[in-house]
Amino acid sequence: MTNLFNFLFAKSIGLYINLMSFVFPKKASQLAYAFFSEPRTGKLSKNNLPKILQESQTETFQHNEHHFQTYTWKGNDTIILLVHGWESNASRWENIMPYLRKSGSTVIAIDAPAHGLSSGKEFSIPKYAEFIHIVVEKFQPQYLIGHSIGGNTCLYYQSVYQNALVKKMVILGAPSDFKILLHNYIALLSLNSKISAALEKHYLDHFKLKLEHFSGQLFASKLDIKGLVAHDVDDTVVSFDEGKKIASTWKNVRFIETSGLGHSLHDDDLYKKVAHFLFEDLTPSDGYRNLSEGDGV
Template sequence: MKKAFYFLLTKTIGFYINLMSFAFPEKATQLAHGYFSEPRKGKLTKDKLPKTLKGAHPETILHNEDTIQTYIWKGNETIVLLIHGWESNSSRWKKMLPYLKKSGSTIIAIDGPAQGLSSGKEFTVTKYAEFMDIVVKKYQPNYIIGHSLGGKASLYYQYKYQNPGIQKMVILGAPSDFNIILNNFVRLLSLNNKVAKALKNKYTVMLNHNLDLFTAKEFASKIDVKGFLAHDIDDIVVLFKEGKKIAGSWKNVQFMETKGLGHKLHDDELYNKVYVFLFENLTPTLSKGEGAESK
């Protein structure tokens, strides 16, 4: 029943946008862009924070018109920055946090644009990278861990800013090609060629980039940071071949293929390997079942 309703809803929205495109093409393009870039889930309120985030020290960064929410678990001078994905927020790290805390490191999570307690209506890779740059300048992390679209944003950040302070990166279940995401959206709503072409033109200008090259594969090929990349062969949200593309272009990366974890990639064995990758001289002490409850 839910699938039938969702199918009907998406096709109705697409039909309305297509119809509008003949009389008001600019409004139709903007409406389509809104559905493409505005998350429907992942926002938080201060009075109903998840338990995971209540245990952190919150810090809000104001930059121009942006409000960027961070959560800090204080530790030693080694700093790990966590970058969540689409329609999510910093609470998605609750399963991994126990492993990172065992290292004694300071852990900082950021709510992405239009997510969690951060401001904005649009969630884009470029805007997320801007948020990251502001946070990185303030806290100067050594390591970055990104999941899903947050993983792609992390690679784009390092590609654009070439930050020498970033020593290692962990990328989990990240998409590569922008055009695949956009084409899937066009098919989902059954948008006509006029709207599809207008969207591509809009994003070419907005991203100031050839869309065929706005890929995590391209970003990874231009960075020298040591990486750990994991992707599940059963991921139906971001297909496994996307992870293979990134792994094939990253000069210095360990690639872990998982099975049965899906897109969320919550797993004790995986987190142990991430721990070893980041903290080679330390030994993880958590065993299966000691981590926090999966989201």
């Protein structure tokens, strides 16, 4: 019943936007973008933070008209930055935290634009990358871990900023082609060609990137750092093929294929492999597959 309601709601919103596009085309495209870029869940309350975040040192950064939140679990000079995905927040890292802190490392997590305790209603990868750059410049992490669209943002960040401080990156369940995400949204709402063209133009005008260039596969091809990409064959949110695309162009990458974990990828065995990758060199016996050695992508 819930799925039917969500389907009908999406189609009714799309019909409203389509009809508006013939009378108020600019307003219709703005509304379409707002629905696409505004997360509906993932916000946090300062007065009711998850326990894992209560255990951290919090810091709020101001950037232009926005502020964003970070959480730090103090350790040694090895620093890891965690970058969550769409409609989530920094608390999503609770399950992996014991494996990272066991090394004695300092761990920092960030709330994305319009998520957690960060301000705003609009999420975008370039804005998220700006937040990440401020954190990287201040805390100088050697390692980045990103989940879902946070993983795509990590790839975008490093390809654009080419920060020499970052030595390794872990990408979990991330989409590659932003164009697919946008077109899935357009199909979900059955938006007409006028709105579709307006949305593509918005990204070109605001972010100076054609949609076909807004690609994790392309970003990864520009990286020289070591990478680990993990994706689940049963991921119903982001296709398994998206993870393979990212790994296929990364010069120095290891690829882990999992099964039965879905999009969240919460798994003790996987997290052990992530920690091993960060703090030691992986070997084939650890369960990774190197795409340059016969994976056919």
